[in-house]
Amino acid sequence: MSIPHIAILDDEPEIRQVLSSALQDAGFHTTTYARATEFEAALKRTTPDVCLVDLGLPDRDGLALVHRLALESGATIIIISGRAQVQDRVTGLELGADDYIIKPFDPAEVVARIRARLRKPGTQPEARNTRAQFNGWTAEFDRYVLIDKDAREIPISHAEGEVLRLFLDSPKRLISRNQMLDALGGTAGESFDRAMDVRISRLRTKLNEDPRNPRLIKTIYGAGYIFLGNVTWG
Template sequence: MADDQSLITILEDSREIRDLLTETLQHEGFDTLSFARATEFERNMRGLKPDVCIIDLGLPDRDGLSVVNTVASNSGAAVLIISGRSNTQDKIVGLELGADDYITKPFEIAEVVARVKALLRRKAPKAEATLSKIVRFNGWTADLEQHLLTSDDGKVERLSFAEGQVLRVFLSKPNRLITRDQILDDLSNGESDNFDRTIDVRISRLRAKLHDDPNNPKVIKTIYGAGYIFIAQVG
């Protein structure tokens, strides 16, 4: 059974699919809230802190990709896209906009449950991790639970769930080479290859939020053919 504190929100205009997802996830022990329209979903999201948001792209009142981007930019929730759009380009765009996984319709409900549980495992701190929820480095304070970056002069940057995951990996291994495979292993646990397609985009976005010049980065250095080094005094 899942942790009863885990909240899964579902944005799906098909009542049949929405009910199937709701009933199955509730049977697995999750709390769920479901919505048929983007406007209703976004209105309610202001007062919610879901752990995972399941989002369909083919919505009647808005393109689901814009909703994905909003959730990824303004919430610490993981995003799972479920869509009838099966071409590779739509998958890549969805992942680049901040989604963490992508399932195409028709789907096996057991696979959806497995992907949700995998995302929750990725959100949970690893047992051996010693990294604090609040970490200071290079004039920044990172709240890894709320996915916030605050500079010493008070400016706040909100991280997407995926960007927060990348930062956590870097903060746990500062000032040493981290290979691409090591990053992928830390982030995916081998459960999905979707992150591999957008790792560079997410690191680029993290650089931007750290105000790290992409042409001459001082914090996240790319070692071509090897990986990355996160240059920071972490305390």
């Protein structure tokens, strides 16, 4: 199995050095970037497994960059920012980030969060089915798109794709918040719960679900969620 590649985008040299050293010591391969333009140019050549993105960039709006990465890259996206307001964290998650770490941070926590986000051995995309059909929809996880019955393609983020795959792997079975935490990684608490709410809401919107009476992703209040579709893999 290849060594996971972590891309670090931050305009502060000290932050880049601290993160790169901690991640390399933990066995990851890293590349660092001070500006969004050089980071975006590198993405045209290769896709990292994880992107660590600071929001306070000198040449690009950080949140807009996160949103584009979520739609186009397929990488796990973790925001690292000094913006500590709850609304900043919520906005980052709504735009497609997988996690949000507030500066100042403990490098060991960053390493732990990345390890939690990366898939376990044997569950890499190339070792799993990447295409599923359900209720007139097709999900292609190698490209992170949903395809409707009229062949229209709707992009989904890496974070949304992880949640959708979890549902499609266990249709018509209750999935609790604790099971989602175990399967998807993260830190228990309000931030994780909010992230799941945001991703499920976005998936429902993309699946043309009625938010007041969804047909596919049902909320079982106080227990979790059930996906009611008929799923065929392959």
